[in-house]
Amino acid sequence: MAAPSPAPKSIQDVQEVPLKIVGGTHFGRYPKISLEETWNFIVSDGFLVPYAGYKNVLNLTSNVAGRGIYSSYVGNFMLVVIGASVYTVKVNFLGTLESTFIGNLQTTVGDVFISENNNGEIALTDGVFLYVYNYLTTTVPLLRSSDPSTANPITFPFKNPGYISFQNGRLIVAVQDTTNWVLSDSNKATSWSTTSPFVGSIQTKPDFCQGAIPVPGGGNNLLVFGRNVTEVWQDVGAALFPYQRNSTFNIDYGCLNAASLAHLKDITVWLAVNEQSGPVLMVAHGSGGFEAISTDGIDYQLSNLKKPENCTGFLYQQDGHVIYQFSFPTDNISYAYDFNTKLFFNVSDENLNYHIAREV
Secondary structure, three states: OOOOOOOOOOHHHOOOOOOOOOOOOEEOOOOOOOEEOOEOEEEEOOEEEEOOOOOOOOOOOOOOOEEEEEEEOOOOEEEEEEOOEEEEEEEOOOOOEEEEEEEEOOOOOOOOEEEEOOOOEEEEEOOOOEEEEEOOOOOOOOEEEOOOOOOOOOOOOOOOEEEEEEEOOEEEEEEOOOOEEEEEEOOEEEEEOOOHHHEEEOOOOOOOEEEEEEOOOOOOEEEEEEOOOEEEEEEOOOOOOOEEEEEEEEEOOEEOOHHHOEEEOOEEEEEEEEOOEEEEEEEEEOOOOEEEOOOHHHHHHHHOOOOOOOOEEEEEEEOOEEEEEEEEOOOOEEEEEEOOOOEEEEEEOOOOOEOOOOOO
16 A cells, blocks of 8 residues: 655645646546636647637628638639528629629528539528529529529429538539438539439438538548438449449448538548437548547537537638637537647637637
């Protein structure tokens, strides 16, 4: 049995520990484990440097929440959704931003997902309808909808279109509250079919499809997310259905909310969950290895959120640092994870509420 250590005889016997100034947020399950938090800074070269801020550069629709933003590299403009209103935003000859209203969505709140094909067509989904804007034509209406009550509607034979992406000429839409993810015709955002060459399904577990993301740097590979599982598929060009599922590997975590899905360089990040686990932060490296990168303390914080499914997340690069920012608006908190330093940070607006950015 070890003898107890003698108590220090005087204050001089107490070991001095330097106060840590540079670091990240290290939540402990209990306050006595760790209370360390860093707000609105990241660590660079061993020093704290300011986190990216924001400023007002263009007034569009006042006092209405932004729902989605997309940057078209080919079209050289941004597509912005605020409330029900959809705008294009570009730089004019004076070097300032100008906007053009192109139409309204049939909904006013909720996540909006946006993608583009190689035919000048940008598709938007709002969980109820699919919309298409062709920036190479001036046909009225500029923004067409799958709502049959609108002018010149699109035929989209599925209900509740969710997350949308693009791979190998086809747009890919997750059909919410079903197992299905569906493909458009090649470079035709207005052409969809219910036949087998155009409809895929989650197979590993009974699940609902949350989204499908082409693996960044992964060629023809596709990550298909459910709520409880993630599958790896590959476009093999088969006639019956072009994608084939990897039958030897899947990720036993799904996606909490498709709005948290993000990809950059060779990584895909999302807020993950399954039927036996609370929320964790998950990253996939290419189409192979994956890992949970949240700490014990962060996982404990996430498990105590009131509404963790109300979340958003995005990846971007700041001065060489690849950063994933994720927010929980209902719970009024935002975090950032730096893949370079492997540290978490608290980020906020100027009033220490959750950070207002949801896309870059």
